[in-house]
Amino acid sequence: MTAEDYLNGQVILIDKPLKWTSFQVVNKVRWLLKHRYGIKKIKVGHAGTLDPLATGLLVICTGRFTKKIEEYQGQEKEYTGTITLGGTTPSFDLETEIDKEFDISHVTDDILEEARNKFIGEIQQQPPVFSALKKDGKRLYDYAREGKEVDIPTRTVHITEFDISNFATPEVHFRVVCSKGTYIRSLAHDFGKAVNAGGHLSSLRRTRIGSFKVEDALGLEEFEAGLPS
Incomplete structure (x- = not known):
C-alpha cells in the first residue's frame, strides 16, 4: 500500500484487543499511517463501536472511504x-x-x-x-x-x-x-x-x-509490522 492508497480510501479490518477503546484503535491507526508514510493529515474512522471489554472485528475506514462508514454501520x-x-x-x-x-x-x-x-x-x-x-x-x-x-x-x-x-x-x-x-x-x-x-x-x-469477518482481520501489531518502517 502507498500513502495515496490510504488517502484515496481503504478498509482495514482490525481485531480489537481487550481493554482498548475503539477510539484508541482509530487513533493508533491514524498515528501509524501519518508517521510511516509522512502524511500530514488523513481521515480515519470506525464503523461501529466495540466496548473496551469486548474484542473482535473493528472495521476501520481511511481517506475517502470514511464516507462509507454509515453504510457499513448499518449492516448485520x-x-x-x-x-x-x-x-x-x-x-x-x-x-x-x-x-x-x-x-x-x-x-x-x-x-x-x-x-x-x-x-x-x-x-x-x-x-x-x-x-x-x-x-x-x-x-x-x-x-x-x-x-x-x-x-x-x-x-x-x-x-x-x-x-x-x-x-x-x-x-x-x-x-x-x-x-x-x-x-x-x-x-x-x-x-x-x-x-x-x-x-x-x-x-x-x-x-x-456484513461480509467482513474477524478471521480476515489483523491484530494491531500485525498491521504495524506490515507498514513501511
Whole structure:
C-alpha cells in the first residue's frame, strides 16, 4: 500500500484487543499511517463501536472511504460471548461490580431454551445507562457516573439468530446475529431477567459485520509490522 492508497480510501479490518477503546484503535491507526508514510493529515474512522471489554472485528475506514462508514454501520452484526447468571451489574457487564445476587439452582436447559426463543425477531430493548448515547446533549455514562437517574427510552432492534452453544453453570455461551443498534449487554441483562436468575455480560467478541469477518482481520501489531518502517 502507498500513502495515496490510504488517502484515496481503504478498509482495514482490525481485531480489537481487550481493554482498548475503539477510539484508541482509530487513533493508533491514524498515528501509524501519518508517521510511516509522512502524511500530514488523513481521515480515519470506525464503523461501529466495540466496548473496551469486548474484542473482535473493528472495521476501520481511511481517506475517502470514511464516507462509507454509515453504510457499513448499518449492516448485520454477529457476536459470540458469555452471559454469567447469578448477578447483575449497573453497566450490564464487568465494567462495574455486581450489585445484586440471585439463586440459579432452578435454571435448566429447558428454561434457557424457552427464554432464548423470546429474544428472536423484533424486540424492544433499553440501552444500558453506561453507554455513549446522548440525552440532552450529555453522554448517558456521565449521568451514571454522577449517580443520577435518567429515563432511557426503549428502541426496536432485530435479533436474527440467538443460539446457546453451551451452559456450564453459571455461564451461558452464546452466538447472536443482530441488527444495527443492538446492545448485547442489554440482551445479557434481559436474558438473565427472563430466566429469573440475574445476568451480566462477562465476555464478548464481534465476529462479523456484513461480509467482513474477524478471521480476515489483523491484530494491531500485525498491521504495524506490515507498514513501511
